[in-house]
Amino acid sequence: MRKRLINYKFEKPLTIKLMWTCTFCNRSFEKVNQTHSCKDQSVDDFLLGKPDYAINLFDLLISKFEEIGPIKIHATKSMVVISADKGFAYVINLGKNFLDIVLPFNERFEDNLCFRKIALVPGTNDYNHHLRIMYQEDFNEEVFDYMQKAYDKGKKKF
Numbered sequence: 001m002r003k004r005l006i007n008y009k010f011e012k013p014l015t016i017k018l019m020w021t022c023t024f025c026n027r028s029f030e031k032v033n034q035t036h037s038c039k040d041q042s043v044d045d046f047l048l049g050k051p052d053y054a055i056n057l058f059d060l061l062i063s064k065f066e067e068i069g070p071i072k073i074h075a076t077k078s079m080v081v082i083s084a085d086k087g088f089a090y091v092i093n094l095g096k097n098f099l100d101i102v103l104p105f106n107e108r109f110e111d112n113l114c115f116r117k118i119a120l121v122p123g124t125n126d127y128n129h130h131l132r133i134m135y136q137e138d139f140n141e142e143v144f145d146y147m148q149k150a151y152d153k154g155k156k157k158f
C-alpha cells in the first residue's frame with residue numbers, strides 16, 4: 001500500500017542555515033563573528049544570592065558597556081571580569097545598596113569626582129581606579145567617559 005503524504009504541499013521547505021557558534025559562550029548565530037556580548041555560566045553562578053539591588057546595577061553596567069562595544073563577561077571566585085580582547089573592568093563587590101567596580105589605567109586620573117581610591121597595582125604600571133555605584137544616576141557622563149577609556153584599554157592595539 002502506498003503511503004499517503006498528508007498535507008505534503010503545505011509543508012514548509014527545508015531550510016538549511018549555516019550557523020556559527022561562538023567558542024566562548026556557545027551561542028549560535030547565522031553570521032560568522034556576529035557582534036554580541038558573551039556571558040558564560042560562571043557569571044550566573046557568581047550572581048546567585050547577591051542582592052537584587054546590586055544585580056540591577058550590574059545589569060545596567062553591562063548594558064552601558066554594550067553601548068560601547070561587544071564584551072565578554074566571566075566570573076572568577078571573587079570577581080566578575082569584563083573584557084574586550086582582554087580584561088579591562090572588574091566587578092569586585094555587589095553590596096546591599098552598591099556595586100564596586102575597578103578600572104585599571106596606565107596613569108592616575110586624579111582630577112575626577114567619581115573614584116573613591118586610586119592604587120598602584122604592585123608589580124605593574126597599572127593604577128586601579130575604584131568606583132562605587134550606588135544609584136542608576138551614578139552612571140553619569142564622567143563615569144561613562146572613564147568606562148570608554150577602560151574599554152579602549154581592553155582592545156588590542158594593531
Ligand SMILES: [Zn+2]
Pocket residue numbers: 022023024025026027036037038039
Ligand atoms: Zn559569545
